[in-house]
Amino acid sequence: MIKTYQRDRLLGAINFFARNTNYCGKTKLMKLLYFLDFIHFKQTGKSVTGLDYYAWGRGPVPRSLFEEIMKMKPDMAKEIEIIKMGNFQKIKAKKPFNLDCFTPRQMKIMENVAYIFKDAKADDMVEVTHLKNQPWDQTLKQKGEFSRIDYLLAIDGSKDCIREDEAREVLEEISEMHTIFGTA
Numbered sequence: 001m002i003k004t005y006q007r008d009r010l011l012g013a014i015n016f017f018a019r020n021t022n023y024c025g026k027t028k029l030m031k032l033l034y035f036l037d038f039i040h041f042k043q044t045g046k047s048v049t050g051l052d053y054y055a056w057g058r059g060p061v062p063r064s065l066f067e068e069i070m071k072m073k074p075d076m077a078k079e080i081e082i083i084k085m086g087n088f089q090k091i092k093a094k095k096p097f098n099l100d101c102f103t104p105r106q107m108k109i110m111e112n113v114a115y116i117f118k119d120a121k122a123d124d125m126v127e128v129t130h131l132k133n134q135p136w137d138q139t140l141k142q143k144g145e146f147s148r149i150d151y152l153l154a155i156d157g158s159k160d161c162i163r164e165d166e167a168r169e170v171l172e173e174i175s176e177m178h179t180i181f182g183t184a
Contacts, residue, residue: 006050008101010065011079013049013110018080018093020114025089026069026082027058027122031129034060035113038135040106042154045162045170048106053149055139059129060149 010033017032018024024032037047051062068076083090099107117125129136135153151171155164162170 004050005101006048007075009106010049010051011076012098012101014076014091015079015093015095015097016110017114018091019097020111021118021120023088023119023121024091025122026066026091028117028120028125029091030061030066031059031122031125032113032117033062033065034129035117036106036109038151038154039109039113041151041167042156042158042161043105045167046174047151048102048109053136055136055143055145055147055149057145059126060136 013033013036014029017029021028021032033049033051034053037049037051037053040046040048049062051065053060054063069082072080079093079095081092081094083092102110131137135149135151138153139147139149152164152167155161155167
């Protein structure tokens with residue numbers, strides 16, 4: 001496996017949310033990462049973790065992470081553990097949090113998301129991820145369940161939002177880099 005900053009940031013974000021929110025199980029984690037990635041994309045044209053999200057019935061899900069949590073790769077198994085508590089599967093950080101791979105903007109977004117949803121349970125977060133005309137809702141209505149959610153749907157023209165043409169340019173540059181370095 002090629003080691004990338006996106007992988008480091010994914011593992012770091014999981015560790016951060018496990019440490020800084022209560023009731024952090026798999027479903028809540030998926031929603032926290034969704035907010036982190038889509039807020040950051042809206043501002044910069046880049047996701048933090050590199051995950052692709054899909055419009056599942058209960059909300060946006062990064063399918064590759066959902067599957068990996070069932071059978072963790074060694075680097076993830078060193079970072080977190082799953083503690084079964086009845087039907088709830090708590091995600092617990094095993095290593096200290098390392099902020100070295102995060103930008104100040106990424107840290108601020110993570111801190112804000114963790115603060116907002118600190119005591120929320122996954123079911124409490126459903127309403128927010130299902131808001132009308134937001135990326136999950138648009139994808140579900142236009143493409144159907146299990147379809148990939150396009151990050152460009154986060155572009156809404158607000159004052160802290162990157163322009164769509166800029167976001168498309170950033171996405172194209174990222175795609176070219178993945179092709180050049182064989183990390184696609």
